[in-house]
Structure formats: structure tokens, C-alpha cells
Amino acid sequence: MKKKLTIIAGPTAVGKTSLSVQLAEAFHCPIISCDSRQFYKGMDVGTAKPTAEEQKGVPHYFLDFLEPEVEYTAGMFELEALQMIQELHEDSDLVIMVGGSTLYVDAITKGFDDLPKSAELRAQLIQETEESGIEPLLLELQEKDPVYFEEVDRSNAVRVQRALEVIRLSGEPYSKLRKGVQKSRAFDMIKIGLNDDREALYERINHRVDLMLENGLEEEARSLHPKKGLTSLKTVGYQEFFDFFDGKIEREEAIELIKRNSRRYAKRQITWFKRDLEFEWFLPNQFEEVFAHINKMI
Numbered sequence: 302m303k304k305k306l307t308i309i310a311g312p313t314a315v316g317k318t319s320l321s322v323q324l325a326e327a328f329h330c331p332i333i334s335c336d337s338r339q340f341y342k343g344m345d346v347g348t349a350k351p352t353a354e355e356q357k358g359v360p361h362y363f364l365d366f367l368e369p370e371v372e373y374t375a376g377m378f379e380l381e382a383l384q385m386i387q388e389l390h391e392d393s394d395l396v397i398m399v400g401g402s403t404l405y406v407d408a409i410t411k412g413f414d415d416l417p418k419s420a421e422l423r424a425q426l427i428q429e430t431e432e433s434g435i436e437p438l439l440l441e442l443q444e445k446d447p448v449y450f451e452e453v454d455r456s457n458a459v460r461v462q463r464a465l466e467v468i469r470l471s472g473e474p475y476s477k478l479r480k481g482v483q484k485s486r487a488f489d490m491i492k493i494g495l496n497d498d499r500e501a502l503y504e505r506i507n508h509r510v511d512l513m514l515e516n517g518l519e520e521e522a523r524s525l526h527p528k529k530g531l532t533s534l535k536t537v538g539y540q541e542f543f544d545f546f547d548g549k550i551e552r553e554e555a556i557e558l559i560k561r562n563s564r565r566y567a568k569r570q571i572t573w574f575k576r577d578l579e580f581e582w583f584l585p586n587q588f589e590e591v592f593a594h595i596n597k598m599i
Contacts, residue, residue, distance in 0.1 A: 304390040304488045307595055308335075309399040310406050310574050311495035312567035314509040315502060316585030318351050320495065321399040322359055323588050324595070330393045331360040333382060335400025335409070337375070338536050340367045346513050346521045347538040362389075369525070369533045372459075379408035383486075390488065395599065403452070403573040404460070410492070410577070412484030417470040426462040438465055446474035452573055454566065456540060459532050491598045493591055494580035496571060506563045513538065514556065522546075537562045 309321045325332050338348040342365050362385055367373055389396045398409060430438060438461050443450040445468050453460050464475040471478060522542035525534055529543045538559050545555040574580055583591050
């Protein structure tokens with residue numbers, strides 16, 4: 302019988318961490334983080350990284366292992382996480398992977414197509430971004446690939462640049478070329494999606510931002526401000542405070558923007574995961590139902 306990987310995915314603030322730890326305790330198995338910002342050291346409050354107390358002694362992997370300066374891609378995660386899953390499966394029939402970083406979930410569940418690359422064109426796109434900002438690239442992406450434009454994190458310059466690199470080289474939409482054959486894996490996958498009705502989810506998001514502020518989000522953002530140009534810091538929660546520190550907006554506006562941008566990000570996450578019909582969807586408080594579903598699949 303094949304080993305199992307249970308994926309717990311869904312929008313930001315829906316309750317993935319809490320449920321995954323409950324499940325890991327019940328099944329006596331480890332957790333792999335699939336939140337690409339929780340990989341980074343010093344970005345704790347703004348990424349809602351689970352504390353030692355929240356981890357409850359459950360072994361967690363791919364947390365807090367990179368310096369913010371390190372450029373880390375979904376392709377790199379695919380190689381390293383698959384290796385880690387293989388090693389963990391030697392001692393545990395079940396491994397849980399939890400997170401909402403859409404491309405990183407896809408890296409494990411589907412794998413990536415071999416898309417065209419050009420170091421020269423990539424350097425040109427980076428230069429264009431530095432000189433004119435990301436807006437002209439977003440307009441180009443919206444025109445040439447409206448499907449991916451609706452899905453992509455528009456504050457993530459690396460993903461926007463990569464999509465345009467493929468589009469300019471191939472003359473085809475990035476979204477079309479990405480829909481390749483799913484790669485086979487050495488394990489079976491159980492895909493669990495967590496969601497809530499919109500009003501409840503938005504309340505969760507607003508409450509989480511308030512808690513982040515109480516827990517020192519502004520201070521953490523200030524400590525990271527000197528590194529604000531790093532890709533890892535082009536993240537909701539930090540960018541808005543950076544604009545406040547730079548005198549571009551008022552503090553209250555920064556807080557409202559964090560809440561608004563988090564809600565927009567959640568909407569894009571839901572759209573992305575709903576496209577995968579293998580996901581079974583549950584409310585975040587349905588532990589018993591999720592537990593029973595995984596048991597049945599095992």
C-alpha cells in the first residue's frame with residue numbers, strides 16, 4: 302500500500318494551522334509547511350508562523366530555515382519537499398502538508414512543466430521592474446494572459462516576471478502552457494480544502510490582523526524595513542507598513558490596506574484551489590469530519 306500525503310489548503314486565516322496540528326496529534330505524524338513566507342527567519346508575526354506552543358510538540362518541517370535574502374522558488378521546494386516526504390515516509394505512513402501558497406501546493410500535487418527560460422530576458426524584466434515599477438508588467442500580463450492575471454499574487458514581482466518571461470519567449474499565455482500532465486508521485490494524496498462563508502472568513506482575517514498588531518507586527522515590519530526591496534518581503538502586512546514608514550500613507554490607512562489586501566489574497570487562493578476538483582471541502586471547525594474522511598481514504 303502506498304504511503305499517504307494529506308494536503309490541508311485554503312485561504313489565509315481560515316484555520317489551517319490549528320486543524321493540521323489536531324490531525325497530526327491524532328494520527329501521530331509530522332507536518333510540512335507549505336507557506337512560502339513562513340520559510341523565512343525573522344518573519345514571524347506577519348506570516349502567522351505557528352509558535353512552539355501552537356505546534357504542540359508536533360514535528361514541523363520547512364519552517365524558519367531561510368534568511369530573507371535567499372531567493373527560493375516553488376521549483377526548489379518541489380525537489381526538496383519531495384525528498385523530505387520520502388524520508389518522513391520511512392517512519393510514518395502519513396505526512397501532512399499545510400499551507401496556502403498556491404504555487405507551492407501545486408509543486409507537490411502536480412509538479413511543473415518544463416517551460417522556456419532565458420536568463421537574458423529575466424534580467425531585462427527585472428530591470429524594467431526596477432526602472433518603472435511592477436504596474437507596466439501587470440498591464441502587459443492582464444492583456445496577454447487575463448486568466449493568470451486573475452490568479453497571480455500581483456505584489457509578487459518574481460511570479461509576474463516569470464509569467465511574462467514565458468509569454469514573451471513562447472508567444473502563448475502562461476496559463477495555457479502551465480496546464481501540462483500531472484507528474485506521478487510515489488505516494489497517494491488526500492486533498493482537504495478549508496473554507497468558511499465569506500462574512501465569517503473576512504471577520505477571521507480582520508481579527509487576525511488585529512492580533513498581529515497586538516503581537517508586534519509594526520515593530521517586526523520596522524526591523525525589516527531596511528531590507529524592504531527583498532522579494533521575500535513583498536508580502537501583505539509588511540509592504541503596507543513600509544509605505545507608512547516611508548511617509549506615503551498614514552498608519553490607519555496601512556492597517557486598513559493590510560486587511561483589504563489580505564481579503565483579496567484569500568479570494569484568489571479560493572479561486573485557485575477550487576479549480577482542483579480532487580479537493581474535499583470542509584469548514585475549519587469540522588475536525589471529526591476531516592478525521593473520518595482521512596481515515597476512510599487511508
